[in-house]
Amino acid sequence: MPSGELNDAALAAIKEKIGQDTIEQNFNISSQDFQILATIRYDPHFTHVFEPDGNDSVEYDHCLSQLDPQLTSLMDSSSFLQSDDSGSLGNGLLDYLDSSSVNSSPISEGFEFNASSAIQRDPVFQSLYGTNYSHTQQGEATVDDVDIWSIYYDRFFLLGEHYKRLKLALAFFQWKLALTPRMLLTQLIHSLPIQESLSIEDKMKALLSASTPYKMRVLVNKDGTMKIEAHELPQFLTTCPSTHEYLVQNLLSGYLDHAPTWDVYINPEPIVVSPFTTFKTTKRDHYNKARENMEVLKLSVQDPRPKSEVLVYNDLYQLMEGSITNVAVKSKPTENSNAFRYTTPYLSSGCLCGVTRYFLLRKGLLQEDSIDVRDLSVGDEILLFNGIIGCVKGVIRNSVDFSNT
Incomplete structure (x- = not known):
């Protein structure tokens, strides 16, 4: 499939889900004035950043950062930064539109939820039920020893899924924006508030130990332009020793x-x-x-x-x-x-x-x-x-x- 295109089956699946007859009878999309929207949580607490003891004027190049491998795997970050607009993405988009693909995933049709069954087997919840993940690392590491782009990817909650939905909406409304994963992540990082005017790499290092979460509001116009707003969010009151427990205690508290x-x-x-x-x-x-x-x-x-x-x-x-x-x-x-x-x-x-x-x-x-x-x-x-x-x-x-x- 040519780069930048989704196959006809993907868009047909969307139209079937929302009812093509209803659309044609009630909406003339071409005459509507609107923007495609995504709201993404940026939260530094999804990664752990440590500063050397006894040094108030820390050089950012020597900040230590650790990613929780359980949390990273849950967010499906692998291959996101390497992906592009190739045809392989189209199959993933169809997966979540097709209910059969949902039922064939680890989801059970007869799912019953209690603390001793599915919740205990899932690594997201293990920290609450006696299988704590030990978030430790031997020796010291610098920012250069880890992929700083991966750190920032993990700070944007479910960024890969947001990207897929933006691509689906762009294809459905037939708007021309050649959005790539790296472009989206770069623009999100550029939109994080900071006083200095810095390069993208320097900005990532400067914000590495900052803890403020933001609601990132991504707005895409019909002409293919994109605007991103950053709105500060309140800090959660619950503190946690590991990043995946932070996710459970705060974002899965329901x-x-x-x-x-x-x-x-x-x-x-x-x-x-x-x-x-x-x-x-x-x-x-x-x-x-x-x-x-x-x-x-x-x-x-x-x-x-x-x-x-x-x-x-x-x-x-x-x-x-x-x-x-x-x-x-x-x-x-x-x-x-x-x-x-x-x-x-x-x-x-x-x-x-x-x-x-x-x-x-x-x-x-x-x-x-x-x-x-x-x-x-x-x-x-x-x-x-x-x-x-x-x-x-x-x-x-x-x-x-x-x-x-």
């Missing part, structure tokens, strides 16, 4: 035994499935309207939590997602079972093909199924997740009279 931290509301009206639900763009009128509805619903709830999300569904009453998150519903496989499972809607519902959704499916922490929003009740636990906040717990706070819809 799976841990904590009380729900978000209120979840059900939108009182359906939304129309479109390319602007499947792909992340700046055309968000449907989500903004749902969030306006949420603000009204919050007025009738006692003791609302500080953070809230609203669930949206299509005209077949199929749950899709939240306005800013993908979602999964917690349930027990049987009434008397102590185990539980999290089920996320199929892509065919019209939901966003989110990077964290795919990550959790690939790790066997979610299963896919069609979810009827009319089956949801007040008090049901919902897992909310995206590439910035990771996974958090929510609980449904309202009911909807669907007889009027």
Whole structure:
């Protein structure tokens, strides 16, 4: 396949998922004014950086950095920096669109989630269940002894999946931007705030021991130009001895035994499935309207939590997602079972093909199924997740009279 092209089957799969008839009837894409969007978490805590003791004026060339090999393997960083726009990428893009490829991965259709089963076997969670990864290294190393590009790749959460989705959106909307993995990573690093004007290599060394996380907002225009904004994120309060435990305790905290931290509301009206639900763009009128509805619903709830999300569904009453998150519903496989499972809607519902959704499916922490929003009740636990906040717990706070819809 020629460089820079995706095969017809990949785009046909997308159109089938979101319903070509719906698109043609409701949207004239060529006349729409929008940007393709990606929001990526930059977090230095995904890598460990150590400074020599007793020296306040550290030369950055002598900072020590270590990557957690378990975390690196989980992020699938191998080959990302060496990949280009060749045909080999197209098969990977089809993999996550094709639900059969998801079911043939390590995900079990009968997945039951409890601390003694899948969670204990997965290296992401081993630090919580007595198989701690010892993050040590003999001797000293300098920045030159490790690949600094790999360090920065690992600091951008699920960067490889973000890249794939950007490429898919560009191909679907037929926008001309020859985006390569190295180009995306370079532009992200260039966009990290720093006072000095430095070369890319010097900037990476200067920021190596900085700990501030950022929400990177990637905006691609129809003319092929790209803009990246960096918005500072609050630091997590939980400190961890290893990078993969940091991921579990903070970005996968929704799976841990904590009380729900978000209120979840059900939108009182359906939304129309479109390319602007499947792909992340700046055309968000449907989500903004749902969030306006949420603000009204919050007025009738006692003791609302500080953070809230609203669930949206299509005209077949199929749950899709939240306005800013993908979602999964917690349930027990049987009434008397102590185990539980999290089920996320199929892509065919019209939901966003989110990077964290795919990550959790690939790790066997979610299963896919069609979810009827009319089956949801007040008090049901919902897992909310995206590439910035990771996974958090929510609980449904309202009911909807669907007889009027």
